Amino acid sequence: MNIKSRVIALLKEVENGKYSNIALNEYILNNAIAKKERGFMTELFYGVIRNKIFLDYEIDKRTKEIKKDWIRNILRISMYQISFMNSDDKGVIWEATELTKKKFSVPVGRFVNGVLRSYQREWQEDVKQLQQDGKNYIYLSYPKWFYDKIISEYGEINSIKFLQNLKKIPYISFRVNQLKYSNDEFEKLLRQQEISIIKKVDSVYYVDSGILLYSNEFKEGKIIVQDASSYLAAANLNPKPFDIVLDTCSAPGGKTLVLAEKMQNKGELFALDIYPHKLKLIEENCKKTGVTIVQPIKMDAKKLKEQGKKFDKILVDAPCSGYGVLRKKPEAIYTKKPENICDLSMLQFEILESASQVLKENGELVYSTCTILKEENQENIKKFINKYPNFKTEKLYIPDNVNGTYDDIGGFTIDYNEDILDGFYIVKLVKKG
Incomplete structure (x- = not known):
């Protein structure tokens, strides 16, 4: 044909x-x-x-x-x-x-x-x-309402660059599962397959071929398809072995696997989702990658404050409008509506607020989204800190080769300055006594 x-x-x-x-x-x-x-x-x-x-x-x-x-x-x-x-x-x-x-x-x-x-x-x-x-x-x-919104938030010059960036062809990225494999072994595999590295962020490699999707290394869970933005959101929580950790909105489990790896597969890691079929997907990914500490739980993250368990560290990768990942899901821009943003912002705040209530004193919480809109990011965090002044922002780990912008509260947006990674927002909060 x-x-x-x-x-x-x-x-x-x-x-x-x-x-x-x-x-x-x-x-x-x-x-x-x-x-x-x-x-x-x-x-x-x-x-x-x-x-x-x-x-x-x-x-x-x-x-x-x-x-x-x-x-x-x-x-x-x-x-x-x-x-x-x-x-x-x-x-x-x-x-x-x-x-x-x-x-x-x-x-x-x-x-x-x-x-x-x-x-x-x-x-x-x-x-x-x-x-x-x-x-x-x-x-x-772009729909006119979205074009106008980006212009109003980022200014015309930066917005045009941003909007053009979101139309670029994305590179596939693989993260090396350190529980089963090493960066050196993966780089040797790339050389054998004559695959070029476009960009490397820690253990995440952007490459010029997707042929490894059909490799034994992928089937065995030695490498995982994951964007470095997603990896950094989880990596910034930086849980230690034997911590009690919560991933509030975990499916399909990519960030959960990063957390388990940082914990050296030791401790307690709870992965929440409201859909049973998505929890099954998390279980399958854990089995494939050799992760054994994850406990998938069917629960609405908004109801976390109603249960009694407390956590050392919590990841709130909140449901969002997804405008940072349009390179990978370009058709999404044509079906989304402006009113969805307000509804999502309220849902995100509710999940964040609920999660904060079950965080231990001096515990750490990372809030992240795969969107670029301030209403879902900075504005939510400012509202949260004003309501809960015992929470303070903490310094983030952002590698030198990841481009973006810090805001005035310490959050980081992977934005129009970055050509390779998905658009993302990450902020880290500490609960003071």
């Missing part, structure tokens, strides 16, 4: 509600595709999703109605190639025309040809006009 036909089928799956990363990974796992073709396919697939608003604007400008999803998607793919890839425009248009002729008919092929030729001539002027008209959000492919 032609690669573009494969991409069209995958785009349809995403439009029907499937997560983009799951759709693509399942396809690659079940089909033999050469490395070069896999890279091209991935670029087209994610490129169309990331730039959907702009591409649809350009299509709708040149057509009255498109009833077939396949036609819209071949136009999207071809327009993406013309604008965002170093492609032979004439070749792109010819291929789209021929594929359409074979799929439908010669007249439909001519229609696609005409639309794409018009786009090829005019798209650069269209972009200039959008920017002049204050509609840059269309070119950057």
Whole structure:
């Protein structure tokens, strides 16, 4: 099957509600595709999703109605190639025309040809006009409300950089499970496989190939797919062996595994979630990685204060809007709504407040989110400290090669300054006596 036909089928799956990363990974796992073709396919697939608003604007400008999803998607793919890839425009248009002729008919092929030729001539002027008209959000492919919110929080220059960053293709990252493997062993494996390291943060490696997903090392839990931002959120709690530790919103368990590793698999580590199937996922990940100290518990973290157990250290990686991980889940931007942010902020505060009540005196708590909005991050923490002045912020551990910004309360946002890691917020609190 032609690669573009494969991409069209995958785009349809995403439009029907499937997560983009799951759709693509399942396809690659079940089909033999050469490395070069896999890279091209991935670029087209994610490129169309990331730039959907702009591409649809350009299509709708040149057509009255498109009833077939396949036609819209071949136009999207071809327009993406013309604008965002170093492609032979004439070749792109010819291929789209021929594929359409074979799929439908010669007249439909001519229609696609005409639309794409018009786009090829005019798209650069269209972009200039959008920017002049204050509609840059269309070119950057963001809902206007989100574009305006980021501008208001970060200022125009930083915001444009941030918004462009969130459209970049992410690198896959593997964390070395120190309970089973070592950094030296992993680096030897990378050399054997001729895989390049893009960036290293402690035991997390960003690499230029996902082939290790099919390796014995991955199957045996020696390496785990995890972003360094997620790792740092858990690493900053820094629990010791034999501590009593709580992970309040733990599924699927990546941060839980980091905590267990820091504890050298000794002590008590409680992992909460409200969904039984997610707790089962945590159990499976623990078994795979050799972690034995985790106790998965079905509990709503908002009700923590109603039980009597106290903890030395608590991780509150709160449910959030997820705007920091849009590089990996680009389709999410098109379904989220501004009112969700207020609801999430209240939920986050409630979980944080409940967790704080079961923290021992002089105990430590890390609050983190995978979002970049201040309402869910700094504003929540400021409100919390004002209400509970016995909590003070503590210095964070942020490696020198991780870029971002400290706020005036000691929290750290991995933001527009960072090209590789997910957007994240981390703050550490200590409960004084």
